[in-house]
Amino acid sequence: MxxxxxxxxxxxxxxxxxxxxxxxxxxxxxxxxxxxxxxxxxxxxxxxxxxxxxxxxxxxxxxxxxxxxxxGGIVLAESAAGNLPGLGDVLNGYKKILRELNVKTDLELRGVWEIARGPRSMEGKRIHPVHRSPIEWNDSGLVRVVKKVPGGSVDPxxxxxxxxxxxxxxxxxxxxxxxxxxxxxxxxxxxxxxxxxxxxxxxxxxxxxxxxxxxxxxxxxxGEPKLTFALATAPLSKKHIAELGLASRRPFYSVDLPYLWGRLLKNGRIVFGSGLVPGFDEALPIGNSEQPWSGLEKQSILRGAPLERLNNLEQRVRSLHPVLRKVRITHRWGGPILLTKDxxxxxxxxxxxxxxxxxxxxxxxxxxxxxxxxxxxxxxxxxxxxxxxxxxx
Ligand SMILES: Cc1cc2nc3c(=O)[nH]c(=O)nc-3n(C[C@H](O)[C@H](O)[C@H](O)COP(=O)(O)OP(=O)(O)OC[C@H]3O[C@@H](n4cnc5c(N)ncnc54)[C@H](O)[C@@H]3O)c2cc1C
Structure with missing residues (x-):
């Protein structure tokens, strides 16, 4: 089994x-x-x-x-719902706890890029590219950096x-x-x-x-249990990493759709993930209301809808930039997330x-x-x- x-x-x-x-x-x-x-x-x-x-x-x-x-190991401030009453400083607290427990993680807090193609975020907020965006990729439009937010990355x-x-x-x-x-x-x-x-x-x-x-x-x-997907490339040269606009080592995530996130690993590999894909629920039913987990546990990324999602992500990655056109994809995986109502x-x-x-x-x-x-x-x-x-x- x-x-x-x-x-x-x-x-x-x-x-x-x-x-x-x-x-x-x-x-x-x-x-x-x-x-x-x-x-x-x-x-x-x-x-x-x-x-x-x-x-x-x-x-x-x-x-x-x-x-x-x-x-993905992208370290972010606050919560998916933003700041919450009494939450406090998550990033600073995270750093302190890792130090307190003496956990070595390759933590880097250089900030995270928000990237987008269009003039509005998924929430309808007006956004515009930063002057001289380090990132200029192709993914259903020209993807550029729109903002730098607090955060960074760790080795999970x-x-x-x-x-x-x-x-x-x-x-x-x-x-x-x-x-x-x-x-x-x-x-x-x-x-x-x-x-x-x-x-x-x-x-x-x-x-x-x-x-x-x-x-x-x-x-x-x-909450709604879901499977989400990611892949990693073979290590890239410093030159190629710079051409991609990732020399700063900042991770990135899109604030408009289709969703795209990623980060550079210490050894030069790049991890890309697609988040949840629209229509995910219908295409990939996860368990049922009595046993929601059992379905998720049995999902395999090696066949069916998950494999299609990964193939689609790989195609998108190859089209992002000429440097990635022929890159070797060395790892592909999925993982569970739990989406809450708010x-x-x-x-x-x-x-x-x-x-x-x-x-x-x-x-x-x-x-x-x-x-x-x-x-x-x-x-x-x-x-x-x-x-x-x-x-x-
Ligand atoms: C592909 C992917 C990319 C992500 N990227 C990011 C990111 O870049 N930045 C970010 O902030 N967040 C990201 N997340 C979310 C983040 O990883 C999770 O929120 C976080 O890891 C949750 O940790 P956890 O300990 O609560 O849950 P988990 O790590 O899921 O741990 C739950 C554990 O419970 C065990 N378990 C379940 N049922 C039982 C049982 N009956 N008995 C005993 N054990 C059981 C499971 O085996 C599992 O090990 C991502 C998630 C995924 C899947």
Missing amino acids: NSPRHNWGNTPWAISFRSKHKALPSHADVVIIGGGFTGLTAAAMVKHLAPEKSVLLLEANEVGNGASGRT GKVVTGLARAAVKAGAAIFTRTKVLDVQPGPPLKLHVIHKGKKRTITAGQILQATNAAKLTREAIP FAPIFRRHPKNKNMILLGGYSGHGVALSVYLGRWAAEALLDKRKLPKWNMH
């Missing part, structure tokens, strides 16, 4: 973390479900702030197998690896290949899990659900048990936010901080 990692293709970075635990405990003070940026940060931070608490992180596959290991493999190691070093137990099948809100909080092919029950003082696009229960993290992340307590917190749904804008809110969740689990009031409706 293909694992989701295989179905969703391969990325140009590596995650080097293997969990070493053997005996799964039957209880923990804090259980974290999901080994992406959110869950790993929360696990590391709970132990960092309260070393006496037992922390158990359960990951269905390997750490980073969801969005975090497959992301290094972030996942570094956070997982920081969590283990602080004393958290990470169990991979351990899938949570169900959570009973209790009290007491009970998790039914499958570990080494056997069903087990674990009780928890508190739970953080950080499963992102994978839902455990229908009411858990509300693009604000879901960060709240479980309606039936306040000892369970739900966090996720960054709507494709979660590289810095997941880590930033993962720390906040750790503080909330330890009763050191209140949750924000973003999901009160």
Whole structure:
């Protein structure tokens, strides 16, 4: 059987973390479900702030197998819904948390280009190209830089690896290949899990659900799970990178459609992604309302509509600029994102048990936010901080 990692293709970075635990405990003070940026940060931070608490992180596959290991790694400020009441400075907070946990990530905060073809953004705002735009590409019109916004990039493999190691070093137990099948809100909080092919029950003082696009229960993290796509080129020469207008190493994303985002990697490869394509829902139904995740997990980028999307992205990339016409595409992959109704992340307590917190749904804008809110969740689990009031409706 293909694992989701295989179905969703391969990325140009590596995650080097293997969990070493053997005996799964039957209880923990804090259980974290999901080994992406959110869950790993929360696990590391709970132990960092309260070393006496037992922390158990359960990951269905390997750490980073969801969005975090497959992301573009473009570090953005605020949230997909802009600034939110009480959010604070996400970029500065991100930098501090990585430093606090001693995670080396190749973080560069040189700013991010917003690019566009037309005079209006998707939201209908008037936009115009900057004087002497460094980028001049062809993609349904002339694509140019319209604005520089705060942000930058990281190596996603290094972030996942570094956070997982920081969590283990602080004393958290990470169990991979351990899938949570169900959570009973209790009290007491009970998790039914499958570990080494056997069903087990674990009780928890508190739970953080950080499963992102994978839902455990229908009411858990509300949003639309989707698969989105990216590819990476073979390394380009400095000359070609300069000709493309990317010598500044700034990542870019389009503010009009068709959506296009990308960034340069340290080794000269360029990653391009297309975001969600219009009509995606009809072309690629994801699960159903009872089991939304099951469909997403079974999607393969190697056939059908996802393969078409990737082929289309590759064609677009080749047409962007003469430098890219014959470039070798070395990696192609997809990854899950969870779009929420108003693009604000879901960060709240479980309606039936306040000892369970739900966090996720960054709507494709979660590289810095997941880590930033993962720390906040750790503080909330330890009763050191209140949750924000973003999901009160
Ligand atoms: C292709 C792509 C490009 C992106 N590019 C950017 C970008 O450039 N900038 C940006 O800001 N954001 C980007 N994003 C979004 C960003 O990557 C995510 O918001 C972020 O990684 C979410 O982290 P997370 O920990 O909440 O979720 P995830 O990384 O998805 O982690 C959830 C984890 O939970 C595990 N899990 C699920 N169900 C269970 C279960 N039942 N039991 C145990 N474990 C379970 C999964 O296996 C997974 O590892 C991108 C996303 C994708 C897919």
